[in-house]
Amino acid sequence: MITTIFFDLDDTLLWDKKSIKMAFEATCKEVAELKPDQLEEAVRLEATKLYQSYSTYPFTQMIGINPFEGLWGTFNDQGLDFQKMYHLMPEYRVNAWTSGLKACGINDPGLGRKLADQFITERKKHPFVYSDTFSVLDQLKANYQLLLLTNGSPSLQKTKLTITPEIPKYFNHIVISGEFGRGKPDPAIFEFALNKANVSADQVVMVGDNLMTDILGANRTGIKNIWINHHNQSTNQVKPTYEVTSLTEILPIIKNLS
Numbered sequence: 001m002i003t004t005i006f007f008d009l010d011d012t013l014l015w016d017k018k019s020i021k022m023a024f025e026a027t028c029k030e031v032a033e034l035k036p037d038q039l040e041e042a043v044r045l046e047a048t049k050l051y052q053s054y055s056t057y058p059f060t061q062m063i064g065i066n067p068f069e070g071l072w073g074t075f076n077d078q079g080l081d082f083q084k085m086y087h088l089m090p091e092y093r094v095n096a097w098t099s100g101l102k103a104c105g106i107n108d109p110g111l112g113r114k115l116a117d118q119f120i121t122e123r124k125k126h127p128f129v130y131s132d133t134f135s136v137l138d139q140l141k142a143n144y145q146l147l148l149l150t151n152g153s154p155s156l157q158k159t160k161l162t163i164t165p166e167i168p169k170y171f172n173h174i175v176i177s178g179e180f181g182r183g184k185p186d187p188a189i190f191e192f193a194l195n196k197a198n199v200s201a202d203q204v205v206m207v208g209d210n211l212m213t214d215i216l217g218a219n220r221t222g223i224k225n226i227w228i229n230h231h232n233q234s235t236n237q238v239k240p241t242y243e244v245t246s247l248t249e250i251l252p253i254i255k256n257l258s
């Protein structure tokens with residue numbers, strides 16, 4: 001009997017990838033000499049390379065913080081690794097934008113700094129949710145306990161929830177990997193969430209877009225799961241219990257399980 005639903009946040013309820021894309025587009029448009037697409041691609045590439053070169057990279061992998069979150073988060077969070085990020089990330093942002101410009105033939109660190117700042121503003125300006133996020137949550141809220149299980153920095157995930165304040169209201173519990181100390185797919189954070197919701201694994205369905213975190217971790221913990229496969233990916237190693245292409249499709253599945 002299903003009583004509780006665990007939801008992933010980014011690219012499950014919030015359309016983070018689209019918000020990042022819009023922030024890049026708006027920021028890159030500022031450089032009249034370049035095609036926005038060209039600069040965006042260069043900055044994405046340089047940011048990813050740079051992010052992986054830092055000593056904090058293994059920590060960001062374990063907690064689940066991607067290079068583009070590094071471009072706008074403050075990382076004003078508890079713990080030594082977050083302290084390192086707090087000091088590293090301002091320089092990372094400027095260097096990523098400056099190197100991206102450079103790769104496109106513009107050597108202008110001052111402009112890099114300006115664009116790095118603007119990207120933060122633009123990301124906050126463009127919070128997107130999927131068109132069916134609120135209707136799905138509305139239909140589940142009355143009959144199920146809802147728990148948000150998200151990977152990321154506590155300060156950044158809370159910022160996302162502050163700029164989309166309708167979302168946290170639906171949830172009985174919010175678990176953020178950076179607060180707990182380990183991220184999905186580690187079974188420890190799923191066990192922690194089960195404890196928090198005071199349920200056993202067979203009472204829960206996990207809903208998420210990421211096979212390697214949401215689905216793998218739920219499988220390891222014996223939690224049924226629904227994979228939202230936005231991009232028509234094929235699955236080899238990790239097998240979800242159910243697979244859908246949009247949030248709305250989870251409703252009949254959950255109904256059947258209950």
Ligand SMILES: [Mg+2]
Nearest residue numbers: 008010011209
């Ligand atoms: Mg996700």
